[in-house]
Amino acid sequence: MEVDESSPEEKMLQLPDSFVTFLIQNGLDPAIYKQSDSTPRYIRIKPGLEHHVPEIEAEINCTLERLSWLPNFYFLPPDIRIASSKAYQDGKIYGIDAASGAAVSALGISSGDHVLDLCAAPGAKLCFILDLLGSSGSVTGVDIAKHRLAACRTMLLKYKLGEHCRLFVADGTTFSLPPVRVKQGESTLEGNSEVYKEWNSRRPWKERKRALKAKETVGPQLFSRTEDPELIFYGSETGVIGLSKDAMYRKMTDDGIFEGGYDKVLVDAECTHDGSIRHIQKFEQWGWETLQRRVLDAERTDEITVLQLQLLTNGFRLLKANGSLVYSTCSLTVAQNEDVVEKFLSQNTSAELVEIGPAKDWPCRSGRIPKTLRFDPSTSCTSGLFVAKFTKLAM
Numbered sequence: 001m002e003v004d005e006s007s008p009e010e011k012m013l014q015l016p017d018s019f020v021t022f023l024i025q026n027g028l029d030p031a032i033y034k035q036s037d038s039t040p041r042y043i044r045i046k047p048g049l050e051h052h053v054p055e056i057e058a059e060i061n062c063t064l065e066r067l068s069w070l071p072n073f074y075f076l077p078p079d080i081r082i083a084s085s086k087a088y089q090d091g092k093i094y095g096i097d098a099a100s101g102a103a104v105s106a107l108g109i110s111s112g113d114h115v116l117d118l119c120a121a122p123g124a125k126l127c128f129i130l131d132l133l134g135s136s137g138s139v140t141g142v143d144i145a146k147h148r149l150a151a152c153r154t155m156l157l158k159y160k161l162g163e164h165c166r167l168f169v170a171d172g173t174t175f176s177l178p179p180v181r182v183k184q185g186e187s188t189l190e191g192n193s194e195v196y197k198e199w200n201s202r203r204p205w206k207e208r209k210r211a212l213k214a215k216e217t218v219g220p221q222l223f224s225r226t227e228d229p230e231l232i233f234y235g236s237e238t239g240v241i242g243l244s245k246d247a248m249y250r251k252m253t254d255d256g257i258f259e260g261g262y263d264k265v266l267v268d269a270e271c272t273h274d275g276s277i278r279h280i281q282k283f284e285q286w287g288w289e290t291l292q293r294r295v296l297d298a299e300r301t302d303e304i305t306v307l308q309l310q311l312l313t314n315g316f317r318l319l320k321a322n323g324s325l326v327y328s329t330c331s332l333t334v335a336q337n338e339d340v341v342e343k344f345l346s347q348n349t350s351a352e353l354v355e356i357g358p359a360k361d362w363p364c365r366s367g368r369i370p371k372t373l374r375f376d377p378s379t380s381c382t383s384g385l386f387v388a389k390f391t392k393l394a395m
């Protein structure tokens with residue numbers, strides 16, 4: 001275990017003026033971004049392993065404080081590093097901010113749900129969803145960045161959470177594959193077509209050759225927006241094993257989605273991350289000019305809000321009737337949150353904003369639109385997060 005022993009003055013960050021102006025314009029207090037120890041670190045202990053708390057405390061040499069409003073969440077001082085601890089390496093604990101935990105809790109996951117996580121990587125929320133789901137149902141994780149989704153797969157294997165999970169490298173704005181709903185005693189096997197066998201990290205030679213050929217034809221880019229979703233992981237309980245490839249890649253029709261769509265959808269959309277204090281503080285190493293390009297550039301923000309609306313719209317399309325969708329971002333700007341929600345509602349008459357019941361006990365406040373929530377870093381002791389929950393009306 002390592003402890004950061006720098007003095008309070010050394011921990012104060014010098015933020016660029018343009019970012020300070022951005023924070024003030026968005027009603028945020030710059031002081032909280034300047035202090036590296038302003039928010040605690042949160043961990044979740046895997047259910048059933050709570051009795052290991054004393055052992056974990058002895059190992060990291062600090063007390064774990066239980067968070068009153070989220071089960072199995074604990075907080076610890078921000079300067080305690082957990083990565084070298086045995087509990088972390090053995091997959092007993094994982095780091096996840098409490099506000100992120102709240103966004104997942106807002107989904108109201110029940111056993112047997114088929115859940116879609118449309119922007120899944122690197123996977124902290126996906127792990128929490130799988131933890132809540134237990135031993136039935138499935139989670140489909142989608143992300144456009146293959147290297148980030150590969151990291152997510154490593155996490156699933158480390159925490160032994162992959163049995164009910166599939167991971168697709170795909171564009172969430174067009175992804176259209178339904179969950180596999182296997183009724184007991186019903187075979188998913190169709191005719192004599194090629195079927196999925198037990199998951200293997202090495203793809204068959206034929207498939208690798210096909211992928212290489214496709215890459216040569218389209219050039220060296222990481223992901224082509226028109227490419228079919230690439231399945232990079234599936235667990236033994238996802239219904240994939242024994243399924244024909246044709247059946248797996250059969251897209252959902254709008255009529256089919258009503259009954260066969262996902263029960264719950266999480267759209268934790270790509271954003272400028274300005275609510276995440278830890279993320280912003282990393283720009284000290286990456287260079288503040290990068291912050292200008294990634295966070296403050298108006299043109300990029302415009303592109304991002306278009307992407308967010310497309311992700312939300314497609315996530316909602318894949319939701320079954322009466323299902324629940326949560327939209328979240330770790331930006332605190334109105335443009336990426338309330339404005340996206342407003343536009344989405346005006347274009348989707350079957351979408352209804354719903355109250356997030358447990359939020360009455362959470363340290364958050366209402367967003368500019370009633371029923372939406374904002375975790376403010378300055379008052380919540382969490383990273384910043386915007387959360388909105390919708391249901392699909394059966395029309």
Ligand SMILES: C[S@@+](CC[C@H](N)C(=O)[O-])C[C@H]1O[C@@H](n2cnc3c(N)ncnc32)[C@H](O)[C@@H]1O
Binds near residue numbers: 121171270
């Ligand atoms: C805020 S992060 C998601 C964090 C994740 N939910 C977690 O808890 O670890 C946003 C993610 O959206 C992904 N993304 C960006 N554009 C996308 C698209 N068109 N389709 C799917 N994913 C996309 C990014 O690669 C990034 O991993």
